[in-house]
Amino acid sequence: VTWKEYYPVDTFLQMSHIYFPTPNVGYATGIRSDGSDSNFIAKTSDGGQTWTELFHSNKTQLGQLHFLNANSGIIFSQSGALNEVSIAYTTNGGTSFTFVPTSSDSTPNFLQWNTDGSWLIGIDSVYRSIDSGKHWKGVVPYDTSAGPPYVATFLDSVGFVFRELEPVVLETTDYGVSWTSSRLPLPAGGTKADTVTPIAASMPSPRVAYLLAYDANNSTSTP
Numbered sequence: 001v002t003w004k005e006y007y008p009v010d011t012f013l014q015m016s017h018i019y020f021p022t023p024n025v026g027y028a029t030g031i032r033s034d035g036s037d038s039n040f041i042a043k044t045s046d047g048g049q050t051w052t053e054l055f056h057s058n059k060t061q062l063g064q065l066h067f068l069n070a071n072s073g074i075i076f077s078q079s080g081a082l083n084e085v086s087i088a089y090t091t092n093g094g095t096s097f098t099f100v101p102t103s104s105d106s107t108p109n110f111l112q113w114n115t116d117g118s119w120l121i122g123i124d125s126v127y128r129s130i131d132s133g134k135h136w137k138g139v140v141p142y143d144t145s146a147g148p149p150y151v152a153t154f155l156d157s158v159g160f161v162f163r164e165l166e167p168v169v170l171e172t173t174d175y176g177v178s179w180t181s182s183r184l185p186l187p188a189g190g191t192k193a194d195t196v197t198p199i200a201a202s203m204p205s206p207r208v209a210y211l212l213a214y215d216a217n218n219s220t221s222t223p
Contacts, residue, residue: 008050015030017029025045027042028051039056039062065111072089087100100132100133107148108123110122148164157172160201161179162198166183199213
């Protein structure tokens with residue numbers, strides 16, 4: 001109904017991704033527009049009114065982030081000539097970050113810190129770690145025709161992942177340990193050849209999930 005606009009005191013903080021684990025504490029990643037080409041991680045403790053830069057680097061690209069609570073969170077990071085993907089994590093509210101590699105140079109799409117302590121990331125496949133990223137296990141195989149896991153939504157132990165190129169739905173009910181596969185229903189008048197491109201998803205309860213997707217075969221272009 002009403003919205004307030006807050007601007008960082010440091011106007012060079014151009015934010016690309018935000019995540020608020022509590023009403024007042026939030027984190028952001030982005031790139032400074034002061035000519036330094038530095039990627040940053042910033043934090044607010046007053047609902048976005050003021051921000052403090054926690055980390056910056058002109059050798060590391062920082063992307064999506066997910067926080068379990070006000071102190072513990074994970075962030076996608078890419079660095080090096082090969083764009084190797086790593087996970088930056090903190091357990092002390094951003095006082096320090098540890099970077100752990102994922103051994104992948106594929107496009108990072110989503111990440112999740114589960115309430116059981118495990119991590120899930122979607123890159124070329126879905127990977128799971130139970131030891132803060134020291135080891136990763138592929139829990140979903142790569143699918144050439146359906147494409148990589150592209151969009152995901154989770155709530156506690158339940159989650160859904162949607163493939164990029166085909167209307168494939170992957171579901172877990174045990175924090176990503178095991179997965180079952182199904183397909184989205186065909187659009188009205190659609191054929192098995194029809195595909196939809198997932199854009200975003202949200203899961204407000206254990207029984208309800210929403211997917212925003214683009215149907216290129218629908219003449220009305222209705223999401």
